[in-house]
Amino acid sequence: MLNKLEMFIALANERHFGRAAEAMGVTQPTLSAGIKQLEAELGVKLVQRGSRFGGLTPEGARTLDWARQIVGDAKRLREEMRFSREGLSGHLRLAVIPTALTWASRLAARFSAAHPRVRFTILSRTSAEILEMLENFETDVGLSYLDNEPLGRVTTRQLYRETYTLVTAPDDPLAGRSAVDWADLVDHRLCLLTPDMQNRRIINRAFMEAGLSPEAGMESNSTVVLVHHVEQGGWSTVLPVDMAQSLATGRNVALVAIAPGTPGPAVGLVAPYQEPQTPVLQTLIDMATEVAQQN
Structure with missing residues (x-):
């Protein structure tokens, strides 16, 4: 039954029979058969079927909770036994x-x-x-x-x-300072992480607490893209110190610490x-x- 529960979890995650089969490394008919066998063993319908995956039944949703717990427990058991052997x-x-x-x-x-x-x-x-x-x-x-x-x-x-640093051009007026405040960035052309990233929401909140609401002229979900954009000239970004130091190595950019108003996240x-x-x-x-x- 364990393998069938794993198939059921994959289907619930992917919400598509083909992708779930691929994730499990089996054919789609094998996965479909495994789900049907699980339904027969439990005596309930787990999946709404039509021409495609139609969601879980109420019994399927409850089974999913049990399946995740059972599969998780089985994994811990295997890990414990492997640890005792190897x-x-x-x-x-x-x-x-x-x-x-x-x-x-x-x-x-x-x-x-x-x-x-x-x-x-x-x-x-x-x-x-x-x-x-x-x-x-x-x-x-x-x-x-x-x-x-x-x-x-x-x-x-x-x-x-987390603490933050300004990543900017070496000839930026702020580049020679030992530290800046959030308010000092008001006139800078900023490239920042996309709004779905929590780091961006944290940075937005820091600006708001400083009474500012600057807009990002360019957004990316990649910190590498942001630093490369700064290196092209005319842009600045804000990154956590550790990440900024790593990405700035060997690049023609300057790092300036941003004085924290409150402890970072x-x-x-x-x-x-x-x-x-x-x-x-x-x-x-x-x-x-x-x-x-x-x-």
Whole structure:
């Protein structure tokens, strides 16, 4: 039944039989047959069918909650048994807000050095997408903001608080200053992250608190694009310090600290609440705690 539950979860996530089959690595007829067999075993209709996927029935929605719990428990059991046989090994999927990718790489590199048999997949996603992926078991852990959106029932470990820097041209009048305030940016031509990114909403709020409402002349969901745009001339952007320092290396841009008016937003690991955690995930959480204490 476990494999059929995994098929059912994939179908609920993808909302399309073909994409769900592809995600499971099976043919569409195999997936359809597995869903029908699951319905027969449970004695209820789970999926509204027509010429295409029509959604879950009320029984299907309830089954989905159970399926996620059962599949999650089975995964933890397998991880526990593998740990008892082989030590720490496996595969960790980490979904990360774009502005924290440097921290994700740092944490993964440190973890891999200590536990080389654990593989990582790191994906860049928005904070909202990370929560959805955690709920759907599409990622094992997130690296995201901790205090700006409802997180639900999760385990969190704060890594750091975000502070910001202005990325601008070397000949910008502000480039020679040791620090600036948000109000100093009022006349700058800004390129910023897109409004669906929580970092953009945080920056907008900082401007509002300074009594400003500047518009972005260019928006992107890529921090690399923003810094490259600044390098082309005539533009400025605002990024977290760690990300700005990483992207500015070797580029013809200047970095100027933005004096924080209040403590910046907390960023850290977000993992599904479960007891016990898998050995790999618990080790990552413990390492994040050590990194935070050293920061």
